[in-house]
Amino acid sequence: MKKIGSTLLLAALSFTSNAQQAANRPTMVAGFPVNYSEDSAGNYTLPDLLKCTDGQAVTSAKIWTQKRRPELVKMVEEIQFGKMPPAPKDLKFNAFDKGTPALNGKAIRKQVTVYLTKDTSDHKMNLLIYLPAASKKPVPMLLNISFAAYNQIIDDQGLLVGNIWKDGKKIKADKPSVFGKMDVEQFMDAGIGFATVYYGDIEPDFKDGINYGIRKEYLKPGQTQTADNEWGAIAAWSWGLSRALDYFETEKQIDAKRVALQGASRLGKTVLWAGIRDERFKVVVASISGEGGAALSRRNYGETIRHISDPSRYLYQFAPNYHTFAERVNEMPFDAHALVALMAPRPLLLQTGSTDYWSDPKGEYLSAVAAAPVYQLFNKKGPQTPQMPAAGDTSLLLNELGYYMHEGGHGVLPEDWKHIVSYLKKYL
Ligand code: GCU
Numbered sequence: 001m002k003k004i005g006s007t008l009l010l011a012a013l014s015f016t017s018n019a020q021q022a023a024n025r026p027t028m029v030a031g032f033p034v035n036y037s038e039d040s041a042g043n044y045t046l047p048d049l050l051k052c053t054d055g056q057a058v059t060s061a062k063i064w065t066q067k068r069r070p071e072l073v074k075m076v077e078e079i080q081f082g083k084m085p086p087a088p089k090d091l092k093f094n095a096f097d098k099g100t101p102a103l104n105g106k107a108i109r110k111q112v113t114v115y116l117t118k119d120t121s122d123h124k125m126n127l128l129i130y131l132p133a134a135s136k137k138p139v140p141m142l143l144n145i146s147f148a149a150y151n152q153i154i155d156d157q158g159l160l161v162g163n164i165w166k167d168g169k170k171i172k173a174d175k176p177s178v179f180g181k182m183d184v185e186q187f188m189d190a191g192i193g194f195a196t197v198y199y200g201d202i203e204p205d206f207k208d209g210i211n212y213g214i215r216k217e218y219l220k221p222g223q224t225q226t227a228d229n230e231w232g233a234i235a236a237w238s239w240g241l242s243r244a245l246d247y248f249e250t251e252k253q254i255d256a257k258r259v260a261l262q263g264a265s266r267l268g269k270t271v272l273w274a275g276i277r278d279e280r281f282k283v284v285v286a287s288i289s290g291e292g293g294a295a296l297s298r299r300n301y302g303e304t305i306r307h308i309s310d311p312s313r314y315l316y317q318f319a320p321n322y323h324t325f326a327e328r329v330n331e332m333p334f335d336a337h338a339l340v341a342l343m344a345p346r347p348l349l350l351q352t353g354s355t356d357y358w359s360d361p362k363g364e365y366l367s368a369v370a371a372a373p374v375y376q377l378f379n380k381k382g383p384q385t386p387q388m389p390a391a392g393d394t395s396l397l398l399n400e401l402g403y404y405m406h407e408g409g410h411g412v413l414p415e416d417w418k419h420i421v422s423y424l425k426k427y428l
Contacts, residue, residue: 025357030310035300036357044298046335046370053333061345061377072338073276079332080292081273082231082319084239085218090118093247101133102156106188108133108253111160114243116202116214123214125201126150126162127244131253132188140258140428141193142285142420143244144182145237145267149173149198153182165200170212173198183417190421192428193254195244199267202240203233207316214240225320232318234266234292238274245280258282258428262420264412265359266317269293276342283427284343285420287351287412290359292318294350296336296367297329302360305329336363337370340401344371345378347427349402349420354391356410362388368403375401397423 027034035041049068050058058068077083097111107130116123128150131139146153149162152173164173187194199205203213210216215226215236226232231239241261248256260283261271268289275284286294291303292314308314309323325332340348350368352361365388372382382401383389389396391407397419406413 029307030313032306034302034307036302040300042300044330046298046337047333049338049341049371049374064374064377069342072334072342075333076338078229079321079325080318081235082226083229084231084235087242087246088116091116091243091246093250100158103130103185103188106133106185107131109156112247114247116243117217123217125197125240125243126160127195127197127247128159129193129195130184130188131193132191135191138253138255139191139193140255141195141248142187142260142262142424143241144196145199145241145263145270146196147199148177148179150196152177153179154184155181162198164198165204168206186417186421190425192424197240197244199237203236205233209233209316228320230319232316234270234273234317237267237270238277241274242278245278260285260424260428262287264288272339276339283347283424285349285351288353288356288359288410294336294340294367295360295363297332298335299360299363299366301363302358337367340367340371341374344374345380345400347400349404349423351412351416351420352405353409353411354405354407359410361405365403368401372401394419400427
């Protein structure tokens with residue numbers, strides 16, 4: 001985590017030059033070499049999105065929606081992220097801050113504790129909400145999932161000091177974090193509400209985190225591990241995002257039919273899966289989601305399933321089944337282009353960085369190109385040519401299936417937020 005934290009921070013501050021980033025490319029991870037040469041990225045054939053398992057051609061939006069989409073969702077669930085439970089019966093909310101003027105008068109702030117289990121002593125997710133003060137009608141929202149407690153990423157007096165996980169323990173988040181600060185006012189100015197949760201309130205992000213997180217509560221008696229097709233941490237985080245949306249549905253000042261999601265890195269993978277699983281989310285912005293997110297797995301470039309699903313690294317974030325494809329990626333019945341296509345026809349923006357080689361921004365672009373025919377079934381547009389756009393090119397932000405690559409590394413830059421806000425203004 002430390003490494004990731006500082007990479008994000010460096011990227012956020014834009015201090016890393018391309019040369020430095022290149023020098024930082026890990027060449028061996030979990031004992032496996034990492035390829036960064038286009039010449040060795042390999043030849044592969046992607047599974048045909050427009051052909052059902054029984055061979056039927058997908059020639060209409062109806063066949064996609066009724067037959068192909070459900071079978072693909074099931075495959076991704078069984079193999080990659082794992083099955084997750086439905087909304088809990090005992091979900092409860094405590095809005096302990098019911099509306100306080102904040103952010104130079106631009107916002108009304110609310111803070112809510114979301115109790116994920118009946119027992120309210122544990123499994124509490126703190127939800128921070130800002131609504132544009134000027135708005136007279138229910139507002140659309142961006143829901144962000146963050147690596148830090150909300151009091152660490154937003155400058156505002158009166159925020160609850162949350163807890164964070166550090167070295168396997170829960171501690172008070174009373175010190176600054178390495179993650180950058182969030183500029184919430186830009187959302188208020190655009191008439192969009194902003195909400196955020198800390199991912200560790202749902203499930204901690206380390207190998208045996210299941211012993212402390214929400215997944216523990218769903219283990220059957222005698223079960224200490226999840227089954228091979230059951231949820232990893234990413235699915236747990238996604239599930240938590242749906243619980244925030246459950247709260248929005250109770251809140252008159254929020255238009256719960258217009259909620260967008262955003263997260264970066266492993267949380268970019270998380271928002272993608274949350275948007276696929278929960279079709280109440282209207283828009284997804286997946287930042288630098290990389291392997292296990294929008295980047296093609298069959299392309300041998302940067303991180304691969306071998307690296308990410310190694311038990312010494314991030315297998316706990318996925319269904320255990322995922323690892324069985326580490327050495328046979330070509331046998332996987334889907335690839336990341338399916339994840340992208342499963343959002344169709346809803347708007348999806350992929351945000352990447354040109355020197356984020358580990359996450360393979362080109363692999364994300366090619367994934368979007370391969371998913372575009374599915375958007376096309378709904379008369380929605382995605383990228384059309386295999387030619388990568390240059391860093392900073394904003395033309396693909398105009399499509400429902402959007403793509404934007406900043407000049408720089410693994411992070412979400414202030415310029416990215418500007419583009420995200422204008423994309424949301426268009427599509428939310
Ligand atoms: C690691 C991991 C990536 C992940 C990233 C992050 O680098 O290999 O798959 O996206 O952490 O979450 O920052």
